[in-house]
Structures are given as structure tokens and as C-alpha cells.
Amino acid sequence: MTDPRWLADPQVRRGAVITLLITLLAAIGPWLAPHAPTAMVGPVYGAPAAGAPLGHDFLGHDLLSRLLNGGLSILWMSVAAATLALLVGASLGLLAGFSRRRLDQAISWAADVSLAFPDLILVLLIVSMLGRAPWLIVLTVAIAFTPGVVRLARGSAVAVAGQEFVEAAQMMGYPRWRILFQEILPNILTPLLVHFGNMLTWAVGMLSGLSFLGYGVAPPAADWGLMINENQAGLLVQPWAVLAPALLIGVFAYGTNILAEGIGRASARVVEKQP
Amino acid sequence: MNMPLNVVDEVLQVSNLRVELAGQVEVLAEVYFSLAAGEIVGLVGESGSGKTTLATALLRHARQGARIVGGHVKVAGQSLLELEGEALRLARGGLVGYVAQDPATALNPALRLRTLLGETLLAHQPRLSRQALRQRIGETLVEVGLPADDAFLRCFPHQLSGGQQQRIMLALAFVLRPRLIVLDEPTTALDVTTQAHVLQTLRRLCREHGVAALYVTHDLAVVRELVDRVMVMYAGRLVELAGREALFAKPAHPYTRALLAAIPDVASRQPLQAIAGQAPAPGQRPHGCAFAPRCGRRRAECSVIEPPLLTLDGKHQVACLLPDQEPRHLAGAAVEPVSVPNEAVLLEVLGLDVAYDRQVLFDVSLSVKQGECLALVGESGSGKTSLARAIAGLGENIQGQMRYAGEPLAATARHRAARLRHQIQYVFQNPYRALNPRQTIGQTLSAPLAHFFRVRGGEARRRVEAVLERVSLPARVADLYPHSLSGGERQRVAIARALICEPKLLVCDEITSALDVSVQASILALLQRLQAQGLTVLFVTHDLGVVRAIADRVLVLRQGRMVEQGSAEQVLDRPADAYTQGLLAHAPSLGGIAGGCG
Numbered sequence: 001m002t003d004p005r006w007l008a009d010p011q012v013r014r015g016a017v018i019t020l021l022i023t024l025l026a027a028i029g030p031w032l033a034p035h036a037p038t039a040m041v042g043p044v045y046g047a048p049a050a051g052a053p054l055g056h057d058f059l060g061h062d063l064l065s066r067l068l069n070g071g072l073s074i075l076w077m078s079v080a081a082a083t084l085a086l087l088v089g090a091s092l093g094l095l096a097g098f099s100r101r102r103l104d105q106a107i108s109w110a111a112d113v114s115l116a117f118p119d120l121i122l123v124l125l126i127v128s129m130l131g132r133a134p135w136l137i138v139l140t141v142a143i144a145f146t147p148g149v150v151r152l153a154r155g156s157a158v159a160v161a162g163q164e165f166v167e168a169a170q171m172m173g174y175p176r177w178r179i180l181f182q183e184i185l186p187n188i189l190t191p192l193l194v195h196f197g198n199m200l201t202w203a204v205g206m207l208s209g210l211s212f213l214g215y216g217v218a219p220p221a222a223d224w225g226l227m228i229n230e231n232q233a234g235l236l237v238q239p240w241a242v243l244a245p246a247l248l249i250g251v252f253a254y255g256t257n258i259l260a261e262g263i264g265r266a267s268a269r270v271v272e273k274q275p
Numbered sequence: 276m277n278m279p280l281n282v283v284d285e286v287l288q289v290s291n292l293r294v295e296l297a298g299q300v301e302v303l304a305e306v307y308f309s310l311a312a313g314e315i316v317g318l319v320g321e322s323g324s325g326k327t328t329l330a331t332a333l334l335r336h337a338r339q340g341a342r343i344v345g346g347h348v349k350v351a352g353q354s355l356l357e358l359e360g361e362a363l364r365l366a367r368g369g370l371v372g373y374v375a376q377d378p379a380t381a382l383n384p385a386l387r388l389r390t391l392l393g394e395t396l397l398a399h400q401p402r403l404s405r406q407a408l409r410q411r412i413g414e415t416l417v418e419v420g421l422p423a424d425d426a427f428l429r430c431f432p433h434q435l436s437g438g439q440q441q442r443i444m445l446a447l448a449f450v451l452r453p454r455l456i457v458l459d460e461p462t463t464a465l466d467v468t469t470q471a472h473v474l475q476t477l478r479r480l481c482r483e484h485g486v487a488a489l490y491v492t493h494d495l496a497v498v499r500e501l502v503d504r505v506m507v508m509y510a511g512r513l514v515e516l517a518g519r520e521a522l523f524a525k526p527a528h529p530y531t532r533a534l535l536a537a538i539p540d541v542a543s544r545q546p547l548q549a550i551a552g553q554a555p556a557p558g559q560r561p562h563g564c565a566f567a568p569r570c571g572r573r574r575a576e577c578s579v580i581e582p583p584l585l586t587l588d589g590k591h592q593v594a595c596l597l598p599d600q601e602p603r604h605l606a607g608a609a610v611e612p613v614s615v616p617n618e619a620v621l622l623e624v625l626g627l628d629v630a631y632d633r634q635v636l637f638d639v640s641l642s643v644k645q646g647e648c649l650a651l652v653g654e655s656g657s658g659k660t661s662l663a664r665a666i667a668g669l670g671e672n673i674q675g676q677m678r679y680a681g682e683p684l685a686a687t688a689r690h691r692a693a694r695l696r697h698q699i700q701y702v703f704q705n706p707y708r709a710l711n712p713r714q715t716i717g718q719t720l721s722a723p724l725a726h727f728f729r730v731r732g733g734e735a736r737r738r739v740e741a742v743l744e745r746v747s748l749p750a751r752v753a754d755l756y757p758h759s760l761s762g763g764e765r766q767r768v769a770i771a772r773a774l775i776c777e778p779k780l781l782v783c784d785e786i787t788s789a790l791d792v793s794v795q796a797s798i799l800a801l802l803q804r805l806q807a808q809g810l811t812v813l814f815v816t817h818d819l820g821v822v823r824a825i826a827d828r829v830l831v832l833r834q835g836r837m838v839e840q841g842s843a844e845q846v847l848d849r850p851a852d853a854y855t856q857g858l859l860a861h862a863p864s865l866g867g868i869a870g871g872c873g
Contacts (some may be wrong), residue, residue: 163708164703164704164705164708164709165708165709165710165711165719167669167703168701168703168709168772169722170669170688170689171667171668171669171688171696171701172688172696172697172722172723172726172727172776173688173689173691173693173696173726174722174726182714182722183711186711186713186714187711187712187713
């Protein structure tokens, strides 16, 4: 569902380029890495030198190789978590916003209650109890994000569901799924996509936070969040070991964020042009 | 503060006013006119003609993206366009008052009336004592016909009726004693009875205080009741300026004539003539006369020479190379309503009650015969829309019986058989929200085909094109999204969506109230054509002129109860009920039997 009008916006283009570059780096990085991520090839906290442009980390791994290997896990996990939250949350929110009455009350109540619970605490709780398998982490992050999507989708759907073209569809007797997904969904897609971009940003932050706290990807696997945690002791000796992964996470978060914001602004402009 | 009257006879002088959008796109140009003290002048034009742009330019305001690039606006001797900062702030309101279209949104809902009026006064006269303030507010409220007691002043705007809100707007404008007042369609949201009363008040205030008023409207009938002179605007230029009587008796510009011919009049049933084509958008002004492409009297020179505004006689000015000198024939060939040969009852409603948080319909019964057009008339809050929605299957909390072609009709569309759902169709009031903005017209129109008749692909495409042709739209519209269509075109698409379902009964809920008169005329003509082809129409409206133009029978609703029912001639010419008589007396008319001047 890409709209060519969005790409005319410079901010959207900038965000898309940054996001794509980091994704590309993470995706093909493992093949470019000079060393295996777990091979100890140099001195502990070795400074940048010829053959190791970024130096070595706390166990003497080549930092560049670990950086090139450590992006994929955090990226696929954040995309998977945000997508899952979007699919589940949007469906529930649409249903609540269109049906009103009791179903709406039940869904909205559940969403409100879980919104009141801090995300990170919820995720930490589940992961510390059930283990740190990647799919489980993705699932818990998605669970933490879903109530927000439900609220957004419901609110937008209520505004659209009151419009006459939806009533016309009801009057024709179109099936409910059809009204939800063909009449209402396309009209609330823009806020949802913007929210998806935001969730991507939050997911990257939350996943690296989890790794930093020791609940994310298990060592010795390479992961940007984990690397910040592993190397913090040597921050003064070999700052690159912490700064480089932090920088990459930050740039990716920035890219997805301005992409989402740009899409929101650009499509608001498109709508404004309509009388 | 009261300035002596008639010091300057001409309160407003506008010369060579020009407003542009970015990129030198002209919205308004070559506007010259003047207003005398105490005079009310109507500014008439269809949407997009630039009338609101002109109105706001008199307050030295241009909407976002537009700019006043040239000309002079002199109000009581002051050059408004040269004012800046504090002087401009004081001139707005103090010198030129403004009354907005919709009082419900123009009044700050969080402020009590006392605060609303008080802060307006204090913003202009900060040294006013509390005593004087209270006195001025009281006087003004009495003048606009509102109570001035403490209880009333403690009200919030939402506690007032629409008519009272509009009177508050008048009070807000008049409390500062401006020399000129600009009113932007101030009564479009009001019922005819309320409208008539508000207009009377306005007229009296302008006369008493010697205030000049510019009354912007698209409704020529209102103008007829209220104003002294009329200015007609088309594509950003004034095309005709005339005294009220001269304009209605001898309109000289073909556009004015076409506008008058497009307005359905409550006094007599006349064939409505839509104006062919569309008004040019800003920046797409044709060479020569802007109206020439749509004009029946066009000659070769019309598309070359731009006609200047010339004086015809006295105060009658017209911008046309071939002005029409003939008087307009009034109530000429009255058309007989289509006779209804088929006597079978198609729809029957028996003892219908509808209640939301309060009851809106009480024991309403009606029957619609096959092939006839029944008009459902009532003011806002009469329950006419609730009744129409109940018939269409969109209602809630309905009690009573409905029968369609002899069978019982379920209250909600969900419980109706598919056959009934496609035979009873509903067209919504607001064409801007009736079409899904994310679907092309073709998608919107072919969805019911697949749903009801399992028709897809090439056959569906053919039927979509056929139905578009029936509503006089080109086939290429099928590939467009709603936002690239005008309001009238959208309403045609909405009607096409109903027609493609092969309906027997078409329920139309005020389908022309959001449209310009020339567009309304073409939509009404379309409905008449469809009715002649055998379609039964239930037409909900508050406009008695429209009723006269299309209805065979009329049902009048008041506060949820039926007050009168009968053939159109009977109800409109010999109303039995006092309420109907009142409605007819207040209905603005273009002249003829009914409707006197306020």
C-alpha cells in the first residue's frame, strides 16, 4: 500500500533512504564481515588498527565483524514485533470501532487495562519467566504494543464508521468483513502506517534495552543491543565498542521515525487538498 | 459614540479590487461598487464564484494561500487596505462587522453570552465602565430581539436555538456600531420561519442605525425578500448590479437569467433549467466573457472581447455584450405534474414510532403509490430524516409496521431479503461523505453489481458506463476518485450507485441542499426523468420550492407528528393546517402569488 504521492515529500525520501541503508547493512553484513563474529582475533579492547578498523571488543572479537553480524537479529525482530502488533491490533480495533456496544466495550476495556501496565516491565516479566527464545521476545514485544494499536485503530474507525458511505454499505447488506476491510480500513491506513513506523522505532529501542539488561539475544551471538552491554566496562579504553552499535541503533530509529512522521504529514496534505 | 448619520452617504467604496492565489492565479478582479448608509445589498453567486473572497476582503482578510494584491476599499472615508496592526484590529469589528455562516461553530462554546458580548466591546472600547458596558449589551440584545435579563446572559451558546444563536451573532456585530456589516450566508442553517424573522430584524437594524450591509448568499429567493440592490458574481467578476425590482423583472445578464430559471419556486410549477457546463475554476478563465461557453446567446465576439461593466439605465449595470432587454416572463408555461396511472401501493407505513434518547416520531402513517413522488416536508427536528432512514433500513429503535409491495418490511437492512435491499435505495444528503474517498467511482458502482447480481468483469464495466450515462456523467469518471469531482457530480454518482441496484423505490434525503441552484436544477430534472421511467421517489426536503417542482403528493411533518397530507396542489395552494400555512407564508419566493416581502 504505497502511495506515490508520499515519495514526493523530501522527508519521506530521507527517512526511506536511511532506513533502507541500515537494513541493507544488516542484511548483507554477515557476508562482508572479514572474521566470524565469535572468532577471537585480537587483544581484548584492542584499539583500531590496520586489519581491524574499529578495533576489538571485550573478548578480542573483531568489532567490525560483530557489527556487521549483529544487525540482522534486532531488525527482523523489531519488524516482526511491530507487524504482529499492527495486524492483531488493527483487526481488534476495527472490530471494536465498527461494532460498538458490548464487543467494543470488552475490547476497549482490555486495551485500556493493558495500556496502564508499563511495556518494558511487562516484557521483562514474561521473558524472565518463560525464557529468551527470539520468537518469544518478538511475541512479548508485540503484546506490549498491541493495545496502543487497538486504541488508535478504534478511534479512527469510529470516525469513519459514522460516515454515510459506510451506512450505504450496511444498507446494501455487504458482509461485515467487507465493510471492515474494504470500506473502513483503507480510510484509516495512514495513521496506522505512521504508528507502524513509530512502533518500529520503539521496538528497536526495547529490544536493545532487553539485550542490554541481559534478557535479549543470548551471548556469544552478535547483537547491537547486546554489544553495548558487553562492552560497557571498556568504554574508556575502547569507546567504539559501545558507540558504534549505539550509533547504528540510533540512526535506524531516526530513519524509521522521520519516515513515519513524513508519511503522516504528506498524507495529511493530500487529504487537505480534497475539498 | 453614535456618529451622526448621513455625514458620508457612501459608506463603502470598492474600486479595482483584485485577489490572487499563489502564482498570480486570479480569484477576484475588477470589482467596483459602493454601498450607501442603511442600504442592504445582496451578493449572489454560486460556489467558487469568489463571493466569500470578496466579503472577507472587505475586512482586509484573505483565506490561506490568497492575497489581496490591488485596489481600494474605503469604509467611511478610511482606506481599509492600507491599515496595519492596531488600526486594522480596531477597524475589524469597529468599522466593519462580520456575521459568519454557521453560528454554532462561530460562537465560542466555552464562554457565556455575557462574556462573549463583553469581551467584544472591551476589545474595542477598553475604557468603558461596567455600567455602560452592561447598558450597551442590554440595549443591543433588545434590538436584536433577545431577552436581556441576567438568566439569559448566563447561558452558553449551545443552550440557544439556531435562530437565537444567529441573533447573538448579529448582536456581536451591532454592539460595536459598525458602519458596514458583512454577512456570509447567515441564514442557510436556519428554518424558513426562523430565517424570515432574523432577516426582518437585520433589515430593521440596518435602517435604524444607517448601517450598510453586504449580504452574501447563493439563494436568490432570500435576496428578493431582503435587499435593496443585488450584485451577481460569476467567476470572480461582478456581472450584473441592479435594484431588486429591476433584477427580478428585467435581468439583463444571461447568467442571471439562467440562475433565476434554475430556481424552483414555491408559487408555481415551472420547468427547471439547469445551466449547461461548469463555472471555470480560478486560473482557467476562458478568453473573452467567462460565461460565454455556457451562454445560449453567445456570438463569435463573446469569446474574444471581455465585456466591461456598462450602465444600462440608472443604477442597472451589466457586463455583457448583448444584454437581454426583455422582461422576464413570470409564471409562464406551468407544467402539469406527471399523472400517476398506476394506483398500486408500493410502500405503506403504519403507526411508526421512533425514539432515541427522546421520541422523534409519533404514530406516523403514510403510503406511497407506484411511480409517484411523495415529498416529506418539515423543518429541522421534524423527524423527516428519521422517517426516511427507517424506510431505508438504517433506523434504530423503531416501532410500528412497514409494508413493501404487500409484504412486511423489517426495520433494519440486515434483516431484509436481498431483493428488498436492492429495490429500496437511499441517497444521502451530503455528497461529500457518501462516497468512499479511497475507492474509484468504478469500484463504488460495481460493488453492488457483484453483491446483488453476481455481475463482474466486462458486463459490470458496461453496466457502470450505462448508469453513468443515465445520470449524465462521462464514462471516464469511472476511473476517478471522489475528490476530483464537484459536489453535483458526486451526488450524481451517489444516485448512480442507487440506480445500479435497479431500485423500485428511491428515498432521497435532502439530496440537493448542499448543492448550488443550477446543479440542483439538473439533479431534480434527472429525478423527474427517472420517475417518468417508472421509479417511485420519496423526497425529503425543507424547501417548498423543490416540493412544487417535483412532488405529486406532500406530507408535512412537525415535531415528529404528521400535520397534513395531500396532493401537491392542494397542500401548496390551499393548505388546511395553520402550520403549513405559516411555512408557506415564510417561504422565500421569486415573485408570484405566495410569499410577501418581509
